[in-house]
Amino acid sequence: MNLITNGAGGIAVAAMALPALGFAIGPVFSREPFSWQTIGVPGDFPKSTYMTRVIQIVQGIGEAGYTTAYVRSRDPSIDTEPEDQYNHFVALSSRCMHLGCPVRFVQAAERFICPCHGGVYDFRGMVAGGPPVRPLDRFYTRVENGYVQVGPRYSVNSELRRFSPRDPGEPLDGIGQYLYPARFSTSQIPKS
Numbered sequence: 001m002n003l004i005t006n007g008a009g010g011i012a013v014a015a016m017a018l019p020a021l022g023f024a025i026g027p028v029f030s031r032e033p034f035s036w037q038t039i040g041v042p043g044d045f046p047k048s049t050y051m052t053r054v055i056q057i058v059q060g061i062g063e064a065g066y067t068t069a070y071v072r073s074r075d076p077s078i079d080t081e082p083e084d085q086y087n088h089f090v091a092l093s094s095r096c097m098h099l100g101c102p103v104r105f106v107q108a109a110e111r112f113i114c115p116c117h118g119g120v121y122d123f124r125g126m127v128a129g130g131p132p133v134r135p136l137d138r139f140y141t142r143v144e145n146g147y148v149q150v151g152p153r154y155s156v157n158s159e160l161r162r163f164s165p166r167d168p169g170e171p172l173d174g175i176g177q178y179l180y181p182a183r184f185s186t187s188q189i190p191k192s
């Protein structure tokens, strides 16, 4: 009798807990869709400065899903990270890697400046001063049928090594890359 009562109780608890658990952790394993967005032709993007483009990073939430990307052509004299089909154009996120405020590129200083707490990034988006914990995030880029396209965001450490996207405030150098592991939902890397 005891066994039947305990068994029924266990089933009742499982019936209530499992859907809630699935609801809570399911999103961790779901992958967010991304699309390649056309932003111009190669001639639109010089090496010496950035052009701004508004791109959609989250679908279905209206204007909040859009952000500004800073885009230029790769310059082999300063862009020394390994070249592949995804970085013929450098596309930087405008989100500060301290707490996420929008940064602004100042052409005269060739710096990205964050208005919130004085974060400064150099021309390549590397931290040059202030509290940001890593370089500006980037977007994959490619050339398709003669058009430049941007794809999903990724994060970089101080050697510009690629990581799946992290949140602002999460360093990726040294032990930081282990303290802030990738989330399954944002770890997409283009296959081609």
Ligand code: FES
Binding pocket: 096, 097, 098, 099, 100, 101, 114, 115, 116, 117, 118, 119, 130, 131, 132
């Ligand atoms: S949010 Fe940019 S420096 Fe704090």
